[in-house]
Amino acid sequence: MNTEAMHAGGDPRQLLSEVRALAHRVRVDQRMTWVALLVLAVVTLAGIPFDWFGMRLTCHADGSCEFARRGVFYYWPPALLLAYATISFWYVRTARSRGLGARVMPYAITGAVTTVVFTAAWVAAALYFPSHPAPIDPLPYWWFVLDRLVAPWGVIGVALLVLARLERNVALLLFTLAYLALVLLVLPMNLGFGPPHWQIRAGLAVPQLITGVVLLLGAAGFRAAARRQHR
């Protein structure tokens, strides 16, 4: 489009196509997807030592153990809120330097709300389970999925779905769906992971390490894609 082409009207198909192309260009220029994933990866990886050293572990003579993940409870709510504030700051700053407004606020609000939901669920569980007997029948599968969804690693995915919608970013949507499938259906985030001889702490650290690495790889991939698009 240039000054010579400023005649009124034109082919409606072409005009509509130009409108769509311009809107897409703006959305691409507003994106900082890799920063969001990088911050979340750093928060996830930094949370591993908090979980490891903050865990209250009591093992009995019969070999059974009870554990309470105090580190997760105290680390994640402030860490997630700080992460969403950092991501929002970077989105607004970068968009402004490019001459654009940012559309990150609904993502930050969703992130804050899901953090509150996760904290409330963990407080409720911490208050309920010590004074109630463990259920005799095995819990249904959906209960475990719901439990993982309200864990920090699950709520990260829920908020990322909102970011994908805001940015109309199909690549981020696909990445987030794969991430959620990994966290909700594959990795046992709340029950431990690894060979039977592994200690509980190591068993719980491995899924977090995998989640953090996946987010980090996602950040690297989106960073490479963004560099290609801005060339």
Next chain:
Amino acid sequence: MTAVTGTPEPDAAHPAHGLDEVVHQRVRLGILTITHEARRVEFGYLRTQLQLTAGNLSKHLSVLEQAGLIEVEKGYEGRRGRTWLTLTAAGTTALTDEIRRLKQLIARVETTDNPEDR
């Protein structure tokens, strides 16, 4: 008694009749689209994306501002002057209407292009 005029209902008429001359213009439609998508846009970004001279872009912005479709905010960042634009509610409505009418025009063209209608 009802007065009958020869003017058809606007919606029953050809979609091109409802096009707003202020908006139905390539550059101005581009400005409204970018501003709507960006929420807030700086003069320099518009100039780059639309490949216009500063003077030319200013003329189009004046037309849109006088029509009440955009708001212009001038300020400084350090020593550098920056002009930011936002879309008004009337601007959002005008853009939505223009896109709806363009789609109607395309649909009408596709209908008349149908070989069975020939």
